[in-house]
Amino acid sequence: MNKDVIYIDVEDDITTIISKIKASKERIIALVPPRRIGVLQSAVNIRLLARAAISADKRIVLITNDSVLAGLAATAKIPIAKTLQSKPEIAEIPVLKVDDDNDVIDGGKLAVGDMADSAKRSKKSDEDSVVDNAIAEANKKESKGLDSLKKMVKKPKVPDFNTFRKKFLLIGGGALLLIVFLVWAIWFAPHATVVISAKTTSMTVSDTVSLNETAATSAKSNVIKSVKKELAKEVSVEFSATGKKNVGEKATGIVVFSNSSSSSVTISAGTILKNSGLSYTLNSSVTVPGATLGWSCPGYKCPGSTSGSITASEGGAQYNAATGSMSISVDDISASLRSATSGGTDKTATVVTASDIESAKSKLSEKKIDGLKEQLLSSFGDSATVITESYVENRSDPNPSVAVDGEATGAVTLKSTITASALAIDKNELKNFVEAKLKEEISGKKSQRIYDNGVSKIAFSQFSKAHNVQTVRLTTNGKVGPDIKEANVKDQAKGKSYGEVQSAIESIEGVEDVDVKFSPFWVKSVPKDINKINVEFKIKDVK
Known part of the structure; x- marks a missing residue:
């Protein structure tokens, strides 16, 4: 409870003080x-203050250390306090003589400081009599009069500033x-959680596509960029030569050529003469x-x-x-030996025959390289999908190693190279192609997205x-479903009721x-602040 503080000036008279009391709102x-207590040195004025406070339904407290003023206040049942913060109480009254006829305290016998000498009078002035009459008139309105000064000394119920505080x-x-609770309950506490359950739909992609090692992937043209790899390994067989041949020195000689035509004739090297x-x-x-x-x-x-x-x-x-x-098989040319041929010698050697080669080829064709296919396919790595x-x-x-008719001094080797090749498609190229196909399928549908591209x-x-x-035929199954974006859900749900949110999203x-889950229990609509909205999205068949 609040209190008002009125500071009394030396110049203030009792009427001014009473006016201030009545004007106070507290x-x-x-x-x-x-x-210098001034106007309050009179017991009459003190009682007038008490009467004025009661009539105005006010409670007054005097803030003073003056023992004389404290005694005067006690006679009027006015509590005093030493400071504005201390507890008010009724002061003890000094031993006084009481005028039983007028029921008025003789202030002349109280120590009131510098005014004590002037207060000693044999009888009251006319002015004091008038005031006493006014006080007596006011006292008639009380249910009980003051029987004696001793009864007045009894402490009434005193306002306790500590209790008020x-x-x-x-x-x-x-x-x-x-x-604070109302602010929290209205502006801070409300939260909402929107829980959405959805399912996916299977969508098949099946197309015959062209594979090109240099072209860019295009879903529109059904072209996919491919990767080709090769792996070469050598196979061989050994065989023995079965042919026989005279490999001695070859005879030589000089031939004279005659030309019967009028034009010169050139005979090329290697021409056969018999x-x-x-x-x-x-x-x-x-x-x-x-x-x-x-x-x-x-x-x-x-x-x-x-020649x-x-x-x-x-x-030979x-x-x-x-x-x-x-x-000689050259027109207009005749040939004859100038002298007998000579220098030929005999020497028999084992040579490779054509039949030896054919037999070795048959054996070579049966030769395989174990694990060649697996080795090649694994070389593509995990980043590509192989077209087996x-x-x-x-x-x-x-x-x-020795040609036909060549002399073979030991085993002859027949060799061949096996070159394995395969195609693969980079998974990113497959992803781009398949997702482009799936997007074509869902392009006309509202809020749909790809959950599994099926690559x-x-x-x-x-x-x-x-x-x-x-070309190759590509087949896979992808999964598409609702495209739920948290920001869009919050924007759709804010400020709406349970049914409105359900209708909009379903x-x-x-x-x-x-x-829609509201919190606390008294909340019935989604908050307008999107920061107070949570979204939980659950979709089946998707990890």
Whole structure:
């Protein structure tokens, strides 16, 4: 409870003080007199103050240390306090003589400081009599009069500032707590949680796509960029040569060529010439000049001539001693040995035959490389999906260590290279292709998104390669469902009731159930502050 403090000036008269008391808005009033008590040195004025306070329904307290003023206040039942903070109480009254006829305290016998001497009078003035009459008139309104000064000394119920202060703190604290609670309950406490349950829908992607190692992936054109890898391994077999051949020195000789035509003729190296069924080879090309006119030649035509060296096609002494003419398949050219061939010797050696090679090839074709396919496919790593049907092996032409008719001094080796190749697609390329296809399917639907693109479950079939164009059929199943964005849900739900939130969100395809949980229990609508809204989204069949 509040109190008012009125400071009394030395110049204030009793009427002014009473006016201030009545004008105060507080029920408890503390009067602080000046050091020189002035107008309050009169017991009559003190009682007038008490009467005025009672009539105005006020309680007054004098703030003073003056014992005289304290005694005067006690006669009027006015409590005093030494300070504004100390507890008010009725002061003890000094032993006084009482005028039983007028029921008025003789102030002349009280020690009132500097005014004590002037207060000693044998009888009261006319002014004091008037005041006493006024007080007596006022006292008639009380249910009981003052019987004696001793009864007046009894302490009435005194206002306790500490009690008022405690009550004020309790009431004020309670009001503050109520305000804080209301603010918390209205602005801070309300929260809401929107719980959304949904399911996905399976969607199949199945297309025949072209595989290209250089083109960009395009879902619109059904083209996917592929990756090709190769792995080469060598296989070989050994065999023994079965052929026999004379590998002795080859016979040699000189051949004279004659040209009967008028134009020169060039005979290329390697031209075959024969004598008695044996073949000889021209070592280097020669040019035979054309025929010329001459009186000494038959028919006045002298043939052009030149010579060249020959070597037997095989070694052996049988090619020695060849003489005479030699057959040659060049028009207008005739050939004859200048002298007998010589230098051929006999030596028999084991050589590789064509049948030896063919037999080794048959064995080589059966040779396999264990784990070649697995080794190649694993080389793509986890970042790509391999098209297993694209795996193929190609073999190079076999190559013998000794050619046909070549002398074999030991085992002959026939070698071939197996080159394995396969195609794969990078998973990012597959992801882009499949997701583009799924987005085409859901493009006309409201608030849908991809939950599983199905890349991990892709299957390839019907691989083919024709005219350098490679195709394969791609098949997988993806999962699509409602696209629930927390910010959108909060924006849709704020300020709405349970039913309004349910109706707004359940309209999205795939949403099975919507629940709104309010907190505390008195909250009936979603707060408008999105920071006080939580969203829980649960979807089936998605990890």
